[in-house]
Amino acid sequence: MHPRLLERLHAAVGDAGLVLDDEARAPYETDWLRKFTGRSSVVVRPADTAQTAEVMRICHETHTPVVTQGGNTGMSGGATPDGSGAQVVLSTVRMKAIRSVDPLNNTLTAEAGVLLAHIQAAAQAVDRFFPLSLGSEGSCTIGGNLATNAGGIAVLRYGNARELALGLEVVLPDGRVWHGLRALRKDNTGYDLRDLFIGSEGTLGIITAAVLKLHARPVARATAWVGAASIDALVRLLAQLRAACGERLVAFEMLSAESLELILAHVADSRAPLASAHAFHALIELADTQAQGLAELLEGGLGEALEQSLVDDVAVSVSGAQTQAFWKIREGISQAQMRAGKAVKHDIALPISALAAFVHRADAALREAMPGVRIIDFGHLGDGNLHYNVLMPLDTAPEAMATATARLNRIVHDLVAEAGGSISAEHGVGQLRRDELRHYKSEVEFDLMMRIKQSLDPNQIMNPGKLI
Numbered sequence: 001m002h003p004r005l006l007e008r009l010h011a012a013v014g015d016a017g018l019v020l021d022d023e024a025r026a027p028y029e030t031d032w033l034r035k036f037t038g039r040s041s042v043v044v045r046p047a048d049t050a051q052t053a054e055v056m057r058i059c060h061e062t063h064t065p066v067v068t069q070g071g072n073t074g075m076s077g078g079a080t081p082d083g084s085g086a087q088v089v090l091s092t093v094r095m096k097a098i099r100s101v102d103p104l105n106n107t108l109t110a111e112a113g114v115l116l117a118h119i120q121a122a123a124q125a126v127d128r129f130f131p132l133s134l135g136s137e138g139s140c141t142i143g144g145n146l147a148t149n150a151g152g153i154a155v156l157r158y159g160n161a162r163e164l165a166l167g168l169e170v171v172l173p174d175g176r177v178w179h180g181l182r183a184l185r186k187d188n189t190g191y192d193l194r195d196l197f198i199g200s201e202g203t204l205g206i207i208t209a210a211v212l213k214l215h216a217r218p219v220a221r222a223t224a225w226v227g228a229a230s231i232d233a234l235v236r237l238l239a240q241l242r243a244a245c246g247e248r249l250v251a252f253e254m255l256s257a258e259s260l261e262l263i264l265a266h267v268a269d270s271r272a273p274l275a276s277a278h279a280f281h282a283l284i285e286l287a288d289t290q291a292q293g294l295a296e297l298l299e300g301g302l303g304e305a306l307e308q309s310l311v312d313d314v315a316v317s318v319s320g321a322q323t324q325a326f327w328k329i330r331e332g333i334s335q336a337q338m339r340a341g342k343a344v345k346h347d348i349a350l351p352i353s354a355l356a357a358f359v360h361r362a363d364a365a366l367r368e369a370m371p372g373v374r375i376i377d378f379g380h381l382g383d384g385n386l387h388y389n390v391l392m393p394l395d396t397a398p399e400a401m402a403t404a405t406a407r408l409n410r411i412v413h414d415l416v417a418e419a420g421g422s423i424s425a426e427h428g429v430g431q432l433r434r435d436e437l438r439h440y441k442s443e444v445e446f447d448l449m450m451r452i453k454q455s456l457d458p459n460q461i462m463n464p465g466k467l468i
């Protein structure tokens with residue numbers, strides 16, 4: 001560590017902004033899944049943009065590496081320091097202000113450390129809607145959501161985090177501030193810097209605030225659970241419902257039979273939504289700003305699908321409690337996987353038209369490579385985003401896990417690449433998929449990324465070892 005680093009950081013952020021004690025630093029040094037653990041030299045928690053800028057000026061001058069951290073709920077180890085003990089963790093948790101809400105412009109300006117759930121509530125308080133919604137919304141921050149370009153359950157209708165941001169304020173690696181908090185839907189004044197920082201996972205700068213897009217608040221929702229014999233049938237159902245319901249279709253989530261079994265076995269008070277067994281399940285939701293006719297629309301669409309034998313069973317929710325129970329099942333999958341084993345995770349995106357063929361090929365390839373393999377296949381089918389995971393026994397040794405991960409990654413990711421898909425859809429690249437990214441990016445694309453990184457962060461201090 002640079003000799004005067006701590007003293008200078010203390011002068012920048014004061015007592016309240018420094019965490020020095022080993023025990024107090026520990027939660028910042030391990031990720032949510034407890035898959036990655038590192039060691040920080042210090043945790044810095046600036047109170048505002050000016051303090052963040054001062055911290056970065058100091059780190060730039062002293063060539064000190066910085067790992068930005070929001071809610072620390074990311075699933076790719078992007079916010080965890082390495083084991084060197086040389087990296088500063090910069091936590092945004094004290095930057096919690098909602099700076100303004102403009103219902104006429106349908107925008108809200110929030111600082112990076114505001115929890116996603118608090119942004120949703122602030123939008124609701126002015127009768128508007130902020131649609132980004134994730135299982136971690138009570139703990140993740142808007143800065144983290146933007147830095148990973150988070151997806152979640154309403155991308156089908158509203159897009160991912162990138163599509164919900166209009167402007168950003170960013171502290172650059174050398175401590176300068178880019179004041180890009182524009183609340184404009186049209187701004188063609190050159191290169192889109194905003195889109196450069198969104199999804200950059202803390203490798204180019206620190207997002208300190210954002211202007212977010214608000215939407216009209218839906219007043220009605222209709223939710224159903226369906227069972228089908230194949231993933232092909234669900235893909236066709238999705239196309240049919242999109243045609244019939246248009247923008248009212250907000251969520252189309254898929255679970256394989258094995259994923260559902262895992263949840264029912266490991267999540268307390270979860271009950272099977274349908275009486276009979278099915279190879280695939282989908283949780284479907286419509287929402288609208290008009291109260292009338294939504295349930296009828298959903299029932300009509302699903303009735304037709306039953307007649308065509310696209311689906312074999314349907315349960316349309318008749319109460320808020322039943323809707324909650326459906327969502328509890330879907331959201332229980334992360335917890336169930338953690339309890340049941342060690343997962344080799346894949347967070348992949350495919351053209352929806354290529355998705356069923358991919359699943360057939362990948363299932364066959366994995367079963368051939370590893371007879372008896374437990375494939376936990378679920379995800380945001382409406383966005384072409386699958387979490388196509390493989391569950392290994394809880395007592396799998398770390399070396400065996402690493403070998404299996406390399407082998408399974410190659411099989412799955414090769415098939416994804418052949419189908420024109422992406423090996424990283426919404427959870428970020430972090431450390432988990434960094435080498436895979438290098439393997440699959442073309443030379444030209446990787447070279448462009450390296451040049452951008454080099455020009456913005458010449459001292460290579462922003463989140464080293466992540467993404468790139």
Ligand SMILES: Cc1cc2nc3c(=O)[nH]c(=O)nc-3n(C[C@H](O)[C@H](O)[C@H](O)COP(=O)(O)OP(=O)(O)OC[C@H]3O[C@@H](n4cnc5c(N)ncnc54)[C@H](O)[C@@H]3O)c2cc1C
Nearest residue numbers: 070071072073074078135141143144147150151152202207
């Ligand atoms: C139960 C559960 C369910 C989830 N479901 C989904 C889901 O459906 N869809 C989905 O997309 N994700 C999901 N996630 C993961 C998701 O990526 C995170 O929850 C969230 O987007 C990350 O926010 P965070 O504040 O926790 O960021 P962190 O984990 O703290 O950081 C994530 C990355 O962003 C960087 N970063 C954080 N803040 C900033 C900043 N202000 N400026 C620059 N870089 C920054 C970090 O360096 C790191 O690389 C889920 C996670 C959990 C635990």
